[in-house]
Amino acid sequence: MRLSADPSTSPTDYDFTHDIRVRFVETDAMGIVHHSNYLHYFEETRVAYLREIGHPFTEWREAGLESPVLESFVQYRKPLEFDDLMTVHLHLAEVTRATFQMAYLITVAGPDGVAQVRATGVTVHGCVTTQGRPTRLPAWLVTMGAD
Amino acid sequence: MRLSADPSTSPTDYDFTHDIRVRFVETDAMGIVHHSNYLHYFEETRVAYLREIGHPFTEWREAGLESPVLESFVQYRKPLEFDDLMTVHLHLAEVTRATFQMAYLITVAGPDGVAQVRATGVTVHGCVTTQGRPTRLPAWLVTMGAD
Amino acid sequence: MRLSADPSTSPTDYDFTHDIRVRFVETDAMGIVHHSNYLHYFEETRVAYLREIGHPFTEWREAGLESPVLESFVQYRKPLEFDDLMTVHLHLAEVTRATFQMAYLITVAGPDGVAQVRATGVTVHGCVTTQGRPTRLPAWLVTMGAD
Amino acid sequence: MRLSADPSTSPTDYDFTHDIRVRFVETDAMGIVHHSNYLHYFEETRVAYLREIGHPFTEWREAGLESPVLESFVQYRKPLEFDDLMTVHLHLAEVTRATFQMAYLITVAGPDGVAQVRATGVTVHGCVTTQGRPTRLPAWLVTMGAD
Numbered sequence: 177m178r179l180s181a182d183p184s185t186s187p188t189d190y191d192f193t194h195d196i197r198v199r200f201v202e203t204d205a206m207g208i209v210h211h212s213n214y215l216h217y218f219e220e221t222r223v224a225y226l227r228e229i230g231h232p233f234t235e236w237r238e239a240g241l242e243s244p245v246l247e248s249f250v251q252y253r254k255p256l257e258f259d260d261l262m263t264v265h266l267h268l269a270e271v272t273r274a275t276f277q278m279a280y281l282i283t284v285a286g287p288d289g290v291a292q293v294r295a296t297g298v299t300v301h302g303c304v305t306t307q308g309r310p311t312r313l314p315a316w317l318v319t320m321g322a323d
Numbered sequence: 324m325r326l327s328a329d330p331s332t333s334p335t336d337y338d339f340t341h342d343i344r345v346r347f348v349e350t351d352a353m354g355i356v357h358h359s360n361y362l363h364y365f366e367e368t369r370v371a372y373l374r375e376i377g378h379p380f381t382e383w384r385e386a387g388l389e390s391p392v393l394e395s396f397v398q399y400r401k402p403l404e405f406d407d408l409m410t411v412h413l414h415l416a417e418v419t420r421a422t423f424q425m426a427y428l429i430t431v432a433g434p435d436g437v438a439q440v441r442a443t444g445v446t447v448h449g450c451v452t453t454q455g456r457p458t459r460l461p462a463w464l465v466t467m468g469a470d
Numbered sequence: 471m472r473l474s475a476d477p478s479t480s481p482t483d484y485d486f487t488h489d490i491r492v493r494f495v496e497t498d499a500m501g502i503v504h505h506s507n508y509l510h511y512f513e514e515t516r517v518a519y520l521r522e523i524g525h526p527f528t529e530w531r532e533a534g535l536e537s538p539v540l541e542s543f544v545q546y547r548k549p550l551e552f553d554d555l556m557t558v559h560l561h562l563a564e565v566t567r568a569t570f571q572m573a574y575l576i577t578v579a580g581p582d583g584v585a586q587v588r589a590t591g592v593t594v595h596g597c598v599t600t601q602g603r604p605t606r607l608p609a610w611l612v613t614m615g616a617d
Numbered sequence: 618m619r620l621s622a623d624p625s626t627s628p629t630d631y632d633f634t635h636d637i638r639v640r641f642v643e644t645d646a647m648g649i650v651h652h653s654n655y656l657h658y659f660e661e662t663r664v665a666y667l668r669e670i671g672h673p674f675t676e677w678r679e680a681g682l683e684s685p686v687l688e689s690f691v692q693y694r695k696p697l698e699f700d701d702l703m704t705v706h707l708h709l710a711e712v713t714r715a716t717f718q719m720a721y722l723i724t725v726a727g728p729d730g731v732a733q734v735r736a737t738g739v740t741v742h743g744c745v746t747t748q749g750r751p752t753r754l755p756a757w758l759v760t761m762g763a764d
Contacts, residue, residue, distance in 0.1 A: 177692065200517060200527070201357050201510050205350035205405055211686040212348060212660075215653040216495050223494060223553070233494070234553055245652040249690045251618065255749070258352055259517070259528050308696070324545065347664060347674070348657050358539040359513075362506040363642050370641060370700070380641070381700055392505040396543045398471065402602070406664070406675055455549075495651050499644035499699055506642060552646055 179247045181269035183279040183296035190265035190281060192228060194221040198260045208255035214295055215248055218280045221264040222299070225278075231316060240306045241314070246275065247300040254294050260284050262294065271321020273312055275302050326394045328416035330426040330443035337412035337428055339375060341368040345407045355402035361442055362395055365427050368411040369446070372425075378463060387453045388461070393422065394447040401441050407431050409441065418468020420459055422449050473541045475563035477573040477590035484559035484575060486522060488515040492554045502549035508589055509542055512574050515558040516593070519572075525610060534600045535608070540569065541594040548588050554578050556588065565615020567606055569596050620688045622710035624720040624737035631706035631722055633669060635662040639701045649696035655736055656689055659721045662705040663740070666719075672757060681747050682755070687716065688741040695735050701725050703735065712762020714753055716743050 184190070196217055204210040223233050236243060256262060263283050270277040277300050283291035303313045312318075331337070343364055351357040370380050383390060403409060410430050417424040424447050430438035450460045459465075478484070490511055498504040517527050530537060550556060557577050564571040571594050577585035597607045606612075625631070637658055645651040664674050677684060697703060704724050711718040718741050724732035744754045753759075 177690075179690075197514075199510060199514050200351060201359060201513060203352035204347060205352070205354045206683050206685065207352045208685075210348050211689060212653045212656040215656070216493060219495060219653075220493050232553070237552075242647050244647065244649075244696070245693055247690070247692050248652060249618075249620075249688070251688050252686055255685070258531075259526070324543075326543075344661075346657060346661050348660060353536050353538065355538075358542060359506045359509040362509070363640060366506075366642060367638075367640050379700070384699075389500050391500065391502075391549070392546055394543070394545050395505060396471075396473075396541070398541050399539055402538070405678075406673070494645060495653060497646035498641060499646070499648045501646045504642050 177247065178275060178300050179249055179277065179298055181277045181279045181298045183281060183298055185281060185293045185296060187265050187281060187283060187291055190267045192225045192266045194224040194264050194266070196220060196262055196264060198256055198258055198262065200258050203258050208257055211250065211252055214250045214252070214282070214297060217262065217264050217282065218278070218297055218299055221266050221280065222278055225266050241311070242304050242306060243301040244304055245299050246302050248297070250295060250297040252295050254292065256284070256294055263291070268320060269298065271313070271318060273318060274310065275300055276313060276317060276321065324394065325422060325447050326396055326424065326445055328424045328426045328445045330428060330445055332428060332440045332443060334412050334428060334430060334438055337414045339372045339413045341371045341411050341413070343367060343409055343411060345403055345405055345409065347405050350405050355404055358397065358399055361397045361399070361429070361444060364409065364411050364429065365425070365444055365446055368413050368427065369425055372413050388458070389451050389453060390448040391451055392446050393449050395444070397442060397444040399442050401439065403429070403431070403441055410438070415467060416445065418460070418465060420465060421457065422447055423460060423464060423468065471541065472569060472594045473543055473571065473592055475571045475573045475592045477575060477592055479575060479587045479590060481559050481575060481577060481585055484561045486519045486560045488518045488558050488560070490514060490556050490558060492550055492552055492556065494552050497552050502551055505544065505546055508544045508546070508576070508591060511556065511558050511576065512572070512591055512593055515560050515574065516572055519560050535605070536598050536600060537595040538598055539593050540596050542591070544589060544591040546589050548586065550578070550588050557585065562614060563592065565607070565612060567612060568604065569594055570607060570611060570615065618688065619716060619741050620690055620718065620739055622718045622720045622739045624722060624739055626722060626734045626737060628706050628722060628724060628732055631708045633666045633707045635665045635705050635707070637661060637703050637705060639697055639699055639703065641699050644699050649698055652691065652693055655691045655693070655723070655738060658703065658705050658723065659719070659738055659740055662707050662721065663719055666707050682752070683745050683747060684742040685745055686740050687743050689738070691736060691738040693736050695733065697725070697735050704732070709761060710739065712754070712759060714759060715751065716741055717754060717758060717762065
């Protein structure tokens, strides 16, 4: 297991936020969001983060690079329901020459406006060429990790 | 609208059957299968049919061809629920030089063993190269349509 | 087939618009958005429309009503790709005492800023109690259809 | 993190196997199976396992019980591709009064017939009433964990 990041439940420990509203299709017969969809929320937020910092995913793909997910972890703390407006918090957690980790926190504003924790998670990514051969991370990403 | 096939509710009007069990993830908060998943069931059946007749989808892709969906129609007649074991019936309905239509019927065996109709549908497909340029259908498919 | 609406390709024929960005998970190995996801885009837009007009889906559900999809039709005109920012246009097309139809148009702004048509579609909905028994549409919806 | 099971890469360490063929919709624009779908494969296998041991998920639901996922972990070792016929191996890994863990291994037969490891994973489950209140696991499950 490469996964080492321990995702905080405090929003202030994260660098970036992105809002997503739960779609009806994402619910299941338990009346809550199906657990597999959290990985979609993390991915949408990761894509929004990379765009925000000026290195959109489309740039990676044009450069012949992909960042496949090597490991994923999700802790489901309190269910999300249909139409919930969640905030996904993201933090670039660990960077080596070959992999990087993203930590995530999902919150929903409670009736009192205070953020309630719904889930935390981590994804570990590698870097491969579009032919699927492992390669080094882009230099800018390694530099970010050194901060 | 290219779609012209009128999918029968009689299993005997179909050429091929394929069994699929409903996954929990495919249900929604109404407690039934979400309507978008029927297109997944049709696709899985189409792939199984092409394998059965000796022209698997992988052969298409190795030949540099894709058969994108141009139109889809689904009529939801009675809900599918979690764990239902459905039979998807498929019929190659219309073939021109550039497009083909597949008709579908989904049934579930009732308590008396008699097939209950759950849904019908149609997909219309074209043929494109992997670069996305429209091209003629494979000759064997045009021949099948002439039968 | 109850479906009778003929979805226009002109944005000016629609009442409401909603923007959605394509998620990576929504693409398939053809490199384009999988055809089943268009039904998710229609649904997200339908939910946003009902919220906008003051009758959110959550109100329906609290009143013990659901509006299941009876039929769906999609015409895929030009593929959507990862990260495309689409506009989904919606129009309440037909209302009877027991069913209503929504028509949809999906566009993406081209390099010149002009909206390019990507897809059109229709969904037909009924109204059922949470026990699944068909019932009349809410009065406000029948009234809207009379306009 | 409750997750403690360390999923083995050896098929002989597992109790149950279930075969699943990759659907086209499950692929993404990298040409491989999207990472979120592995949770669907685990779930389908879990449902098949519970049916096999005589305690189908439908029995749980009729008894007013659900077994929500509290945590999930997936290690993606080698991509799955469209049409791959995978074997999902499952092992009941840890059982307490309130939670149980399932470990998973996904393999695909290589050209030589030898199973190639594609992924491993773990899900941690609780037990709740259909009203969402945490409750004890069914006695038979606690007993199985004691073996």
